[in-house]
Every structure is written in structure tokens, then in C-alpha cells.
Amino acid sequence: MxxxxxxxxxxxxxxxxxxxxxxxxxxxxxxxxxxxxxxxxxxxxxxxxxxxxxxxxxxxxxxxxxxxxxxxxxxxxxxxxxxxxxxxxxxxxxxxxxxxxxxxxxxxxxxxxxxxxxxxxxxxxxxxxxxYVKDEIEIENSKKACAIADKALELLLPDIKAGVSERELCAKLEYYMKINGAQAIGFETILISGTKTSLPHGKPDDKIIEKGDFVTIDFGAMYNGYISDMTRTFVIGQPSEKQLEVYNLVKEAQLVGLENMKAGAHATAPDIEIRKIIKKYEEFYYPGIGHGVGRDLHEQPFLGNYGTKTMEAGCVITMEPGIYIPGWGGVRIEDTVLIKEDGIEILTNFPKDLIIIEG
Structure with a gap:
């Protein structure tokens, strides 16, 4: 049919x-x-x-x-x-x-x-x-979009340093996606640094990246109409104790979120477990921790304490918890994930250990 x-x-x-x-x-x-x-x-x-x-x-x-x-x-x-x-x-x-x-x-x-x-x-x-549930062709398109994004961020990594502007890095990242097969960028790239990283959807501008900054990059490629979505956070120079603490909490929260993504699980399930991890910073936690992604950037199911759907095998969904502290900065780690009958497959594979970029 x-x-x-x-x-x-x-x-x-x-x-x-x-x-x-x-x-x-x-x-x-x-x-x-x-x-x-x-x-x-x-x-x-x-x-x-x-x-x-x-x-x-x-x-x-x-x-x-x-x-x-x-x-x-x-x-x-x-x-x-x-x-x-x-x-x-x-x-x-x-x-x-x-x-x-x-x-x-x-x-x-x-x-x-x-x-x-x-x-x-x-x-x-x-x-x-x-x-809601993707077929095999749709899943292959999503996987290709994710692979393009992984490659683009790998190429961008040497360019991330103190002294360059957010806007310059953003342009290079989008260029790397396109020369590696992206039909287009999947959505408006978020590439922000310093205290701006407390803005979940901050926009890149002429701000110069400095030592001590977090750099958050949320971006995606489009391939055959299908979008990938990934976020990674880096630090320029040696991180402070608080930066390490917040980063490691978000990383643990994201792993716990991934563990609670499975066929038959309700959209609220990951949020319940994530809150146990980030309890100390819960006031700075944004509950929108994931969404379906395909031809649109934001599709059902939406994961969080307001979720209404059940995850099914064939759903492609993000997992993206974050902590956002006004005036200080923030951390988000995000992957695009395929729900399978027997578990999950993470489609975005760029490393999630904190990458410290010498300033």
C-alpha cells in the first residue's frame, strides 16, 4: 500500500x-x-x-x-x-x-x-x-544527514579557537556540511559562546570567542529532505570546576535519557529519570529534552514532562537535556536517535567527552 x-x-x-x-x-x-x-x-x-x-x-x-x-x-x-x-x-x-x-x-x-x-x-x-514511524528509506536518509553533520563538525574542530567570531565559525560549519553532501542546512545554526550559552536558542553574531568560554553548537544537515540534529559543547582553555561539574552532569543526564528511550516507553519517561541526575541545577533545566525529527525539525513525539505520545520502533527522536544558567552560561548535549524493536541506535556519533580546546 x-x-x-x-x-x-x-x-x-x-x-x-x-x-x-x-x-x-x-x-x-x-x-x-x-x-x-x-x-x-x-x-x-x-x-x-x-x-x-x-x-x-x-x-x-x-x-x-x-x-x-x-x-x-x-x-x-x-x-x-x-x-x-x-x-x-x-x-x-x-x-x-x-x-x-x-x-x-x-x-x-x-x-x-x-x-x-x-x-x-x-x-x-x-x-x-x-x-510518525519512518520507513527504511526515510531512516537511511536520516542516517546520511547525521553522517554529514558528524563529518562537518570534525572538519570544524581545528577552526574553533579563541580570537575567531561566532559568525565566522558558523559560516565554515555550514560550508563543511554542503561540501560533504548536504542538500541544505537543516535549520538555522546555533553557534554561541561565553555567557550566551545560557540561551537555548541563541544566535551567532560578531562576538569573539575567548579563553574560558563554553562554545555550544546546535546544527543539522538536510539530505533528501530529511534533517539531522546534534548539539555539542566545547570549552576554550582549562575549564573551571563549575564548568566541569555542569558539563559532566549534563553528559550523565543525556546518557540516562538515552537509556530511557525505547519502543513502548512514554514520552515523559526520560524526563523523570533525568531530573534525578540534575537535581542540584533543576531550576536551570529546560524540560524540552527531545523531539521527533524528519522532514520537519520538530515533529511528534515531543519528550518532556508535557509529552503525550508513546515512542515506537521507527521513530527518529532527539535526546538533548541541558542546563542554562543566566549570566554564566550553559551546556547542552544532543543526539539524533532511532528507536528500534530491541533498543536504540544513536545516529549522531561525534564524541561526547568534553573537548578542551587550548586557547
Whole structure:
């Protein structure tokens, strides 16, 4: 059963004739499209990818089993293209992704389809349900993205030193990813130093790295649409006792988190055990300790005290506990992890022992 057929089964359960997809990662997952600016409609009588003249040739080449619809041929009005597909295929109840369709687009589409007694039905997580567990091809793409990231950080290591700026190092890291096969960077690179490392999502700037600084690097590569996610923290010059203490606590916490990732485990399970390790610094602990990663950087399941899902074999999830002390700095260690029937496979393999870089 292909992906579109699996969608049809879910539509039957929801009593919907068809679904209109607008989220780029979902469109690409279902259709095989490899670029932007495309939508999809799945229904019993056919599958349609809606794009414009810039991408029709690409869609015809890569979207097997999909009819390509150039919406520019409908008075450059995508809602008219959708209306035509609905009328030609007997669609009376059209599902849409309620968390992704902009309200103004919804209003325009609802008004036009309403003229033909076609009802828009909000849906949630129809495609995400299928994406939760990765297939073998997806897992291989994730592994390749992780291998590219490992290699890039290995190449960057000699460049990390006192006297260079965060922005310069960031540019080099992204260059190393691309020359080693990355389709793109997976997300905006976090490369920060000194007291800025207390910011879980701090941004690199012209700050010069100095002796005594922690350097935190959170980054990923994209390969065939799939993203890796890894964080490592280094220290410039000999670390202080507190730096060693915090680093070693986070490393222990991350290992404990990994030990509590397994098929059948609830998303809250790792957090419970990690809190026992970092108790002394719990006020500086951020409970978002992991998330699914694939075509999107952040997917279900989300690990932490607010988690609602159960980990399953085939899920690809990060484990990334951290301690963040305002005005002092912070440490995060993160891996991308594959959940297997008999345990886990850590896909990011750069060393996690504290690397001390002589200033």
C-alpha cells in the first residue's frame, strides 16, 4: 500500500471525500515533490499536485501517480484550480490542514466552493500520523544527514579557537556540511559562546570567542529532505570546576535519557529519570529534552514532562537535556536517535567527552 492509499483509508475513517494539503513537508512526503510552491489533493478517483509553470516539469518527472495541475491556467487563481478538481471528481467534503491553511486563503476557498455546495472540513495530523514511524528509506536518509553533520563538525574542530567570531565559525560549519553532501542546512545554526550559552536558542553574531568560554553548537544537515540534529559543547582553555561539574552532569543526564528511550516507553519517561541526575541545577533545566525529527525539525513525539505520545520502533527522536544558567552560561548535549524493536541506535556519533580546546 502506497502513501496515498494509506491517506484514503484515513479519509474514510473521517468521512471525508478528499484532503487538500498545503504544508510543504506533507506535500513532499505524499507526492515525492522536491521543491516548494506546491499543494496536493488526494481523493478516490485520483491524486493531484497543484503548482505553477516554474515547477510543472519537475512535478511531472518526480511525482509518480499524480496528475500535475498548473494553477496559472485557471486565471492564475489557485482556488479555481481546486474548485475544478473538486467538481470533476465528485468531491463534496474536502478536508484541509487546519493548522496550516491561512485564514484569508480559507475564506476565499470556502466562499468559492460554497457556491457548489462543497464543504471544507478541518483536519488535524492526518499525514503526521503516517509520518510518525519512518520507513527504511526515510531512516537511511536520516542516517546520511547525521553522517554529514558528524563529518562537518570534525572538519570544524581545528577552526574553533579563541580570537575567531561566532559568525565566522558558523559560516565554515555550514560550508563543511554542503561540501560533504548536504542538500541544505537543516535549520538555522546555533553557534554561541561565553555567557550566551545560557540561551537555548541563541544566535551567532560578531562576538569573539575567548579563553574560558563554553562554545555550544546546535546544527543539522538536510539530505533528501530529511534533517539531522546534534548539539555539542566545547570549552576554550582549562575549564573551571563549575564548568566541569555542569558539563559532566549534563553528559550523565543525556546518557540516562538515552537509556530511557525505547519502543513502548512514554514520552515523559526520560524526563523523570533525568531530573534525578540534575537535581542540584533543576531550576536551570529546560524540560524540552527531545523531539521527533524528519522532514520537519520538530515533529511528534515531543519528550518532556508535557509529552503525550508513546515512542515506537521507527521513530527518529532527539535526546538533548541541558542546563542554562543566566549570566554564566550553559551546556547542552544532543543526539539524533532511532528507536528500534530491541533498543536504540544513536545516529549522531561525534564524541561526547568534553573537548578542551587550548586557547
Amino acid at each position: 502506497n502513501r496515498a492509499e494509506k491517506v484514503l483509508k484515513l479519509l474514510d475513517k473521517n468521512n471525508i471525500d478528499a484532503i487538500y494539503l498545503t504544508k510543504e513537508s506533507n506535500v513532499n512526503y505524499i507526492s515525492g515533490f522536491t521543491d516548494e510552491a506546491a499543494n496536493v489533493i488526494i481523493c478516490k478517483s485520483g491524486n493531484f499536485i497543484i503548482t505553477d509553470g516554474r515547477f510543472t516539469e519537475l512535478a511531472e518527472n518526480v511525482c509518480k501517480g499524480f496528475e500535475v495541475v498548473n494553477w496559472h491556467l485557471f486565471d492564475r487563481n489557485i482556488t479555481k484550480a481546486i474548485q475544478s478538481i473538486c467538481l470533476n471528481n465528485g468531491i463534496k467534503k474536502l478536508g484541509f490542514e487546519k493548522s496550516n491553511l491561512m485564514f484569508d486563503k480559507y475564506q476565499t476557498l470556502n466562499e468559492l466552493l460554497g457556491e457548489d455546495d462543497i464543504t471544507l472540513v478541518p483536519t488535524e495530523d492526518i499525514i503526521e500520523t503516517l509520518r
